[in-house]
Amino acid sequence: MARGKLRIYLGAAPGVGKTYAMLAEAHRRVERGTDCAVAFLEHHNRSRTEALLHGLEQVPRKEIVHRDAVFTEMDVDAVLRRAPAVALVDELAHTNVPGSRNAKRWQDVEELLAAGIDVISTVNIQHLESLGDVVESITGVRQRETVPDEVIRRADQIELVDMSPEALRRRMAHGNIYRADKVDAALANYFRPGNLTALRELALLWVADRVDAYLTEYRSEHRVSAIWGSRERIVVGLTGGPEGRTLIRRAVRLAEKGAGGEVLAVYISRSDGLTAASPKELALQRILVEDLGGTFHHVIGDDIPAALLDFARGVNATQIVLGVSRRKSWQYVLGPGVGTTVARASGPDLDVHLITHDKVGKGRGLPAARGARLGRSRVVSGWLVGVLGPVLLTWLLTRVAPDVGLANDVLLFLALTVAAALLGGLFPALASAVVGSLLLNWFFTPPVHTLTIADPKNIFAIVVFVSVAVSVASVVDLAARRTHQAARLRAESEILSFLAGNVLRGETGLEALLEQVRETFGMESVALLERTGEANPWTCAGSVGPQPAEIPEDADVDVPVGDNMALSLRGRLLPAADRRVLAAFAAQAAVVLDRRRLREEADRAKELAEGNRIRTALLAAVSHDLRTPLAGIKAAVSSLRSDDVDWSEEDEAQLLEAIEDGADRLDQLVGNLLDMSRLQTGTVTPIIRETDLDEVVPMALGGVPEDSVDLDIPETLPMVHIDRGLLERAVANIVENAVKYSPPHKKVLVSASALGDRVEVRVVDRGPGVPDEAKSGIFEPFQRYGDAPRGTGVGLGLAVARGFAEAIGGTLDAEDTPGGGLTMVLALRTAPQRRAKQADLWTATT
Numbered sequence: 001m002a003r004g005k006l007r008i009y010l011g012a013a014p015g016v017g018k019t020y021a022m023l024a025e026a027h028r029r030v031e032r033g034t035d036c037a038v039a040f041l042e043h044h045n046r047s048r049t050e051a052l053l054h055g056l057e058q059v060p061r062k063e064i065v066h067r068d069a070v071f072t073e074m075d076v077d078a079v080l081r082r083a084p085a086v087a088l089v090d091e092l093a094h095t096n097v098p099g100s101r102n103a104k105r106w107q108d109v110e111e112l113l114a115a116g117i118d119v120i121s122t123v124n125i126q127h128l129e130s131l132g133d134v135v136e137s138i139t140g141v142r143q144r145e146t147v148p149d150e151v152i153r154r155a156d157q158i159e160l161v162d163m164s165p166e167a168l169r170r171r172m173a174h175g176n177i178y179r180a181d182k183v184d185a186a187l188a189n190y191f192r193p194g195n196l197t198a199l200r201e202l203a204l205l206w207v208a209d210r211v212d213a214y215l216t217e218y219r220s221e222h223r224v225s226a227i228w229g230s231r232e233r234i235v236v237g238l239t240g241g242p243e244g245r246t247l248i249r250r251a252v253r254l255a256e257k258g259a260g261g262e263v264l265a266v267y268i269s270r271s272d273g274l275t276a277a278s279p280k281e282l283a284l285q286r287i288l289v290e291d292l293g294g295t296f297h298h299v300i301g302d303d304i305p306a307a308l309l310d311f312a313r314g315v316n317a318t319q320i321v322l323g324v325s326r327r328k329s330w331q332y333v334l335g336p337g338v339g340t341t342v343a344r345a346s347g348p349d350l351d352v353h354l355i356t357h358d359k360v361g362k363g364r365g366l367p368a369a370r371g372a373r374l375g376r377s378r379v380v381s382g383w384l385v386g387v388l389g390p391v392l393l394t395w396l397l398t399r400v401a402p403d404v405g406l407a408n409d410v411l412l413f414l415a416l417t418v419a420a421a422l423l424g425g426l427f428p429a430l431a432s433a434v435v436g437s438l439l440l441n442w443f444f445t446p447p448v449h450t451l452t453i454a455d456p457k458n459i460f461a462i463v464v465f466v467s468v469a470v471s472v473a474s475v476v477d478l479a480a481r482r483t484h485q486a487a488r489l490r491a492e493s494e495i496l497s498f499l500a501g502n503v504l505r506g507e508t509g510l511e512a513l514l515e516q517v518r519e520t521f522g523m524e525s526v527a528l529l530e531r532t533g534e535a536n537p538w539t540c541a542g543s544v545g546p547q548p549a550e551i552p553e554d555a556d557v558d559v560p561v562g563d564n565m566a567l568s569l570r571g572r573l574l575p576a577a578d579r580r581v582l583a584a585f586a587a588q589a590a591v592v593l594d595r596r597r598l599r600e601e602a603d604r605a606k607e608l609a610e611g612n613r614i615r616t617a618l619l620a621a622v623s624h625d626l627r628t629p630l631a632g633i634k635a636a637v638s639s640l641r642s643d644d645v646d647w648s649e650e651d652e653a654q655l656l657e658a659i660e661d662g663a664d665r666l667d668q669l670v671g672n673l674l675d676m677s678r679l680q681t682g683t684v685t686p687i688i689r690e691t692d693l694d695e696v697v698p699m700a701l702g703g704v705p706e707d708s709v710d711l712d713i714p715e716t717l718p719m720v721h722i723d724r725g726l727l728e729r730a731v732a733n734i735v736e737n738a739v740k741y742s743p744p745h746k747k748v749l750v751s752a753s754a755l756g757d758r759v760e761v762r763v764v765d766r767g768p769g770v771p772d773e774a775k776s777g778i779f780e781p782f783q784r785y786g787d788a789p790r791g792t793g794v795g796l797g798l799a800v801a802r803g804f805a806e807a808i809g810g811t812l813d814a815e816d817t818p819g820g821g822l823t824m825v826l827a828l829r830t831a832p833q834r835r836a837k838q839a840d841l842w843t844a845t846t
Helices: 018-031 047-053 078-082 105-114 129-139 149-153 164-172 178-186 193-221 244-256 279-291 303-316 330-335 338-345 374-400 407-426 428-442 456-505 512-522 577-623 627-641 649-681 695-703 724-741 797-807
Strands: 006-011 036-040 062-066 069-074 086-089 118-124 155-160 233-238 262-269 294-298 318-324 349-355 525-530 537-545 557-560 567-570 688-690 710-712 718-721 748-755 756-764 811-816 820-830
Touching: 006 018, 006 193, 018 036, 018 047, 018 118, 018 129, 018 155, 036 078, 078 105, 086 105, 105 118, 129 193, 155 193, 164 178, 164 193, 178 748, 233 279, 233 303, 244 262, 244 279, 244 318, 244 349, 262 279, 262 303, 279 294, 294 303, 303 338, 303 512, 318 338, 338 349, 374 407, 374 428, 374 688, 407 428, 407 456, 428 456, 512 525, 512 537, 512 567, 512 577, 525 577, 537 577, 557 577, 567 577, 627 649, 688 695, 695 710, 695 724, 695 748, 695 756, 710 811, 718 724, 724 748, 724 756, 724 797, 724 820, 797 811, 797 820
Parallel strands: 006 118, 006 155, 036 086, 086 118, 233 262, 233 318, 262 294, 318 349, 710 748
Antiparallel strands: 062 069, 525 537, 525 567, 557 567, 688 718, 748 756, 756 820, 811 820
C-alpha cells in the first residue's frame, strides 16, 4: 500500500487562518468528489470556523478518563476503519491525554499516512522543536508542545498562511480568536507587535529554506546543471589580497537590490602546503562578510577557475564578483588570468562582475607561500623549449641559414637553454643543454652527421656551451629556491604573527584556532588530544572537521606538545617544512586550552567571591536588621518583668503584641536568610505536583493585613505544575513587598490568568514604581530600592521569590503598572495533562 501524502498549513501565530484554510481546501476537494473526513478539529467557538464544518463528515472522537476528568482525543482506530481518502487533523503538535494510543498527535498522523490515508494538518512555527529556544528568547514563553522538524520536512506540501501583525491584532481585538476576557492579556503579552513580527520572519525564512531545499533536491534528481535564478546568490571570489573587502561590500550592495539576496564569500587554496593568502587579511575578510550577513567558505582546488565555477553552480549562484587582476601588463603573457577564464567559462546563466580597485595593475608582490614555485604551465613550457626548441632551431639553421658559423650556432642554442632555464628551471635547462650539444655535434661540428669532433677548438666551444648552460640553469634554479624560501618565511611570519596576536589578545577560541589550522594546511580534520598520564587513554579537548583522530597513531600528521598532548591532523602527509609552523600552532593550541581552563577557574573564583560578598552582607544584616526586632522584644520583655511599674491590661497587651510582632519579623528575616542560603548552595529540591492556585495564593497572604489586598483568582484556571511550599513563600514575599511600598489607602491587587501553557500571577501595587534601569537590581540579594527604612528587611524578599520561581520552572519579572506603580509577574507552568483541555487559550489555531 502506498504511503499517504501529508499537507501542512504553517502559520506564524495562532489566529492567522490555518484551520480556516484547511477547511476551505476540504470543501474544494469534496466538490471535486474526493472522500474527505474530519478526524480531529477544534473550532474554539469561532463562528466562521464552525460554519465551515457544516457539510463535512466528522469522525466521532474517543473519550478518555484521566484523574476523574473526561477528555476527547482523535480515535485513530475509527479513522482507520472509516479509511477516508483525505483526513483533516488539526493541531499537529498537540500532546495527547495520558492513556491515548500515542503520546503525540503527529504519531497518530504517522499511522494514518502509513495506512495510505492522505492527511491535511496545521502547525504554528513556534511548535517546531528546533526553534524552541529562539521562540522562547523572543516571546519569553517556552513551548512545551513541539513536533520534530523532520516530521514537517517530510511533508509533501507545506503552505504558509501569512498575515501581517497589525491585521492579526485587529482580528484578536475583534474577538475572532480568543474570548473577550483573554484579549487584553494576549495583546499585552504574546501578541505584541514585536513578537508577531519576529515570529512571522521566522516562518517566512523557514519556508524559504524548505523551498530552497526542494529546489536543490529537484535539480539533483533531474540532473539540472544550469543555474536557476530563483533568488540572487552572489559568490565573491577572494584571493586574500587587500581588494577583498572592497569586493565583499560591493557584493552586499548588489544583494540588497534584490529581495532575499545572499552573499557567499569563497577562498580557494591549493591542496599542497601553506595557504597563499595573508592569514590576517583573510581573517578580517571572514569577519567582514559575516558581519554583513554573508557566509564564508574555504574550498581546496588546484584549478582555481574550475573550482570557483563548480562552487558557484553547486550553490545555484546567479552572480560571481571578482576583482580585476593585480598583475602587471607584461604578466598577461603567462595566461589570461582567473577573472577572464571564469568569465569565458561561466556560460549565459551566470553573470561575472569584474570590480576595479586601487590595487589594479600594481603587481601581486611576493606571494605569501608558493609564488616562487614554478607553476605547471611554466614547467611544461620550459620542457617544450628545452627539448623541442633545439630541434626546431636545428631545422631552421640547416634549411634557412646553413652558413652562419659554429660560433653563432652555439650562441643560438645557448639562448634556448637560458630560456628553458628561465621558464622551467634546472631540469629543462639540463635537457636543453644535452639535446643542444648533441645536435650541435651532429649537424654543425665537422665532420657532420657523426659524433666525432675533428677540431679541438670545436670541442672547447661545445664544452663551454654545456658549462654555461648548466651554470645558468643552476643560477636560475638557485634564485627560484631562494625566492621560494623567502616567500615561505614571509608566509610563516605572517601566520605566526597573526596567530600570536590573536592568542595573546584572547580573540581566538580553541575550535577557531583548530579551524585555522585545517584551512591553512588544507586538512580534512584537526583534533587536539590530551591525556593525564602516559598510561591513561587519550581524550579529545577539541576538534574540527569530520571523523577527527581519536589517538595520535590514527592521524596522518601528529605533532606532540609535551608528553601528554598532541595535535593530530587527517587529510594528507605534510612536508617537513610545514611542520615548523604546525608546531607553533600546536603550542598555541595548548596555550588557548590552558587559558580557557584558567577562565573557567576564574569564573569559579568569581562565584566564590560572590558567595563571600553575600556572607559579608549577611553579617551586616545580622548586625543591624536582625538586632532591631531583638531589641524590641528585649525591651518589651524587660518592661513586663519590671516590678517598678504596675502595668495595666491594655499596656501588657501592647507589650505582648510588640513581642509577637518582633518575633514574626525575626522569623521572617531568618526564614529569608535560610532560603537565600539554600538557593546559593543549590540545595533547594522542589517537589513538583499539580496544584490549584486558589488553594495556595490565599495561604500566602497571612502575613499582610486583610484589608490591604484584593484577591482575584478564578476557579476555572488550569492546575499548575509547582511545589506548593516554594510557591507560597514566593507569593508571600512578593505581596509583602508590594504592601510595604503601596500607599495606605491603595490596596494591592493579586490576580491570575491563563495564557496557553502557563498561568500568570500578577501582583499590582500603586507605589512609587521602579525605573527600567533599576528593575533588574531589585532582584539582587541584600538590595533595597529607594529610601526603604532600615529594619524593614534585609533586601532578600524578591531575590528569594525569584529563586523559588526559577526552581519550580517559572519566571518572575517586574513591569510598570499603568497609571503608576509596579507589577510583579509570576509565570507558572500548567500541568501537562491540563494543556489539552486549555488549548484554546494558547495553542489554538483557526
